[in-house]
Amino acid sequence: MPPSAQAITSTDGTRIALYDYAPESDLPVLVAVHGYPDNARLWAPVAAELADEFHVVTYDVRGAGESGQPREKAAYHLDRLEDDFLAVVDAVSPDRPVHLLAHDWGSIQSWHFVTSERSLGRISSFVSISGPSLDHAGFFFRKRRPIRESLGQLLHSWYIFYFHLPWLPENGWRRGWANRIFSRLEQSADGRPSETGERSLGDYVNGLNLYRANVLPRLLHPVERQTDVPVLAVSPDGDAFVTTPLQTDVERWAPNLTVRVVRGGHWMPRNDPGLVARLVLEHTRELAR
Template identity: 80%
Template sequence: MRPSAQATTSNDGTRIAYYDYAPDAAEAFPRDDCNGWQRDDLPVLVCVHGYPDNARLWEPVARELAGAFRVVTYDVRGAGESGQPRERSAYHLDRLEDDFRAVLEAVSPEQPVHLLAHDWGSIQAWHFVTSERMRGRIESFVSISGPSLDHAGFFIRRHRPVRDVIRQLLHSWYIYYFHLPWLPENGWKRGWAHRVFARLERSADGLPSATGERSLGDYVNGLNLYRENVFPRMIRPGERTTDVPVLAVSPENDVFVSTPLQTDIARWAPNLTVKVVRGGHWMPRNDPGLVARLVLEHTRELAR
């Protein structure tokens, strides 16, 4: 199914493109009752992509979940068809939260939504679910391969055994590279970084990379996500908690985010379920059926 492409405007005037997979009743619903919900009152599932992806990452998952949810995806600022601010400060987590709020106001102004996020989308989403401004607006959260930066800060400082911390620091080599001046941008613009990244994706997940689905802006603009947020937040992590029901999904072959970092978080998310599953970092693209099943299981459990 093809989504309807629309746009909204964030607080600072940035255009945010979003894609609404509201199903056509005649095609998507052979019966009135689907998964316990009436077809005219589907719950909304908002999906947030990571770096260097755009909203197209979620297309296979949206097709799997059509009929159970009204799936909404959006291009994070700097990616896809959304606005591309040049200032690094425009990519602060609070600005990303403003974008998410703008999407919610456009698609579900009165009812809370379910949230599914991957990679940097999950990093953002942790900021959303632990925000007082978002209290009551998120009904559930499924996080794949993306920790809270606050949680990561405490993990690096306090986690035991120390070998888990060392392993994660080695996994995070690319973060230090992305903070270098000039070199990362030049690598994307000249093309050699794309070749390296494609090989890394193939080695990580054993499948062809998705570099052809991304634009140069997706790669270059998204560097500001790291530069604006990672080190300041990890140096001074906040004690941000959430009562939102969270499913933390850790692919067992994730080469970027270790399982302990993703799952040792009950202190901040007491309503937590953890699942370690087969697969690599780019689960939404490479195993959309599994992602859809995990979302359905999590939300069905809440509905009981």
């Protein structure tokens, strides 16, 4: 059954497209946040798997899908993304905290939410897939660790440097050759064809500002950010972009932490929604004991 679609307005006036899979449900609310270059449709198979246990809500991150597309880089700062998230939570669960599920850049921004005073008391649990906190990553590279770990992550992160280049990344998406390169990476990570037809050119181009507004400032000047929220950090063993140490070496910041290394590639929500649903259910059931 398709979700109910509505639009809400964030603090700065940006339109946020919200999709409610059970608007009349009394089940616990689960908010799912997609990454780059996806939109909220990424979560449809996972929402179907969780329909009996959760009131699932998704939304298009600003710049993606049917949400507003600010042009200025500053509009994609993590604090603005948190404004959007809190507007969603206010709309769908004003009186109860929500469970949070996120992937890729959705997870990067969700780490910002769960470690923020503004979101304190609004989040019951967090399942993070293939997306570290940028602040935690900044400290990760400062910590004395085996050279293979730091070098391995730098090699996995080559695309971040590419996304910071002027003009070239946008041109690559518009002309299509960048899509072919990244589609091969998605396929090699999971060993199966990549289904990306639900994405638009705007999803690719606008989302570059997520990197340009946040990555270098956070890596160069990380802030100590901690959370007591129960976190499940999920690391696919075939992730082409994020290494397991970067995703899971976060107990200093999230002491209520569970780590799962699983078979699969970076785009787990698309390629193995059943596994994602099982991980969410296991994590939240543990909390209920």
